[in-house]
Amino acid sequence: MKLATLPHEGCPDGRLVIVSDDMTTCRRVGDMTLQQALDAAAVPQGLEALAGAPEPFDPARALAPLPRAFQFLDGSAYVNHVELVRMARGAEMPERFWIDPLMYQGVSDPILPATAPITGDFDWGIDFEAEVAVITGAVPRGATADEAAQAIRLVMLLNDVSLRHLIPDELSKGFGFVQSKPPNAAAPLAVTPDALPGWDGRKLSGVLRVDLNGRPFGRADAGIDMTFDFGQLIAHAAKTRPLPAGTIVGSGTISNKLDGGPGKPVDQGGAGYSCIAEQRMVETIQGGAPSTAFLRPGDRVRIWMEDPAGNALFGEIDQEVAP
């Protein structure tokens, strides 16, 4: 089942719709928001009975599936990415990062629509990060990774915008990201795991496509090199606290290794990168300095994943950097 949220006058949470498999029509689910449906443990099994008549669906009108969420816990499951980004800023990566997930609580209000402009100061070093995220039902404190995986209700895509030049100072304080991670955007559709052929119960396989200014930038497979799966990430978050329904847990930037080292750009036959920082790191390794700039006004980032027929499984994130 594919779900989306449409605007609703005076309500930042919008209204939930079930979207047809071909993404041309949708049906309202009573007067519910997605958060209310998750609170009622009605995703997905309780929704069909409440669905109204089909009406045309335009993904360009959709908000984020959860336009605001009570919690966004973003992991760094692709440890290869962490290692490269740390190298890029001259910081060492402790060995335990391979066994103890990195995770921070990030901004979850608002979560922007898929076509929202990216805003910010060029000097902040604006970067995108393409990632997969899940929305959970209620998870009890102390849940195991297996129990946690059972609580996954929906899967979606995020662009976790990062302000690279603000990160070193902020992270050195130890308290995580506040100023260096502004609001994310989400692809318009959240999809139940049973409707995703690449879902193995704990992670999603499939190429996460990233284009920058119309050219292929990233073609990494989300199912490869994911050191911590979503069961492990959710269990990490739930160690000392229960997670209420509607919690979003992110994978962190997708990143694939090549022969044990950093990958190659797409135009050199590699899987490319899911953020600019990684490409800059590889450039630094190869040429002594980065040659790709962070995002500039007018730059355009597209992020999507395709089914075997070439349709965008979650719809597309398509953001332009505002002047």
Add this chain to the structure above:
Amino acid sequence: MKLATLPHEGCPDGRLVIVSDDMTTCRRVGDMTLQQALDAAAVPQGLEALAGAPEPFDPARALAPLPRAFQFLDGSAYVNHVELVRMARGAEMPERFWIDPLMYQGVSDPILPATAPITGDFDWGIDFEAEVAVITGAVPRGATADEAAQAIRLVMLLNDVSLRHLIPDELSKGFGFVQSKPPNAAAPLAVTPDALPGWDGRKLSGVLRVDLNGRPFGRADAGIDMTFDFGQLIAHAAKTRPLPAGTIVGSGTISNKLDGGPGKPVDQGGAGYSCIAEQRMVETIQGGAPSTAFLRPGDRVRIWMEDPAGNALFGEIDQEVAP
């Protein structure tokens, strides 16, 4: 104006009530939640017109004013506390912490009622932290500290529970607190700034009272040694992102210096401490090792602030550690 939230069947957000100044009666505000009232920019000026008939008010029935919030950004405004806690775990404090606020995004779903049991494993080193927090209206990105202060709608008290033995490992990863900060509890009443005589537009003066097992533990004044006021904390949070209505910004543990150094316990004539970690630090300085244990099952923590007549301005946090 004093506001509280009462339970409402099937709705985790409860229902908003206006509480009388003597805290004996309350009036429902239509069928609104506090979040809805904040979304509608109706706090406080739009509430009176919607208020129903008075009914008896029992603070023991109240939920937290916002039983779940979309965002909790906790500062460390009392830098004295940061310096002492760092000393206690052998970590140095950079000089810039005096000019650049520490802030992390913490769990905001749930925010527990004032009498919720504190749960957790004794080995985690469970501690309380008594603090003041504000709930904001919408704050635009880039707001100045003065503009940010204008957006403060409500003031409340929190017990920011901390798991001391989990903190060093987690903070050393740089991504802030996830496992080491479980859900907080809030005092039952949120109060508009105009109803707080100790409010100066940017911070609250008054003794924040903390009793541990019936004995005075903390009597620090929230208006003293606050290095960053709420205007500055909110502006810090809003540097790169707008803050939506209903954002909670916390002060961090209240802490008063004495003659430029750490304070004395209340029973030695000092202002005491708003968390156990600070008392342990002072014990370490004085005797080489801490003698006060972190919380144990059955321990009871009360946190409140009094008006000149001795009434609890925000009601009381009164939590017992679960077996």
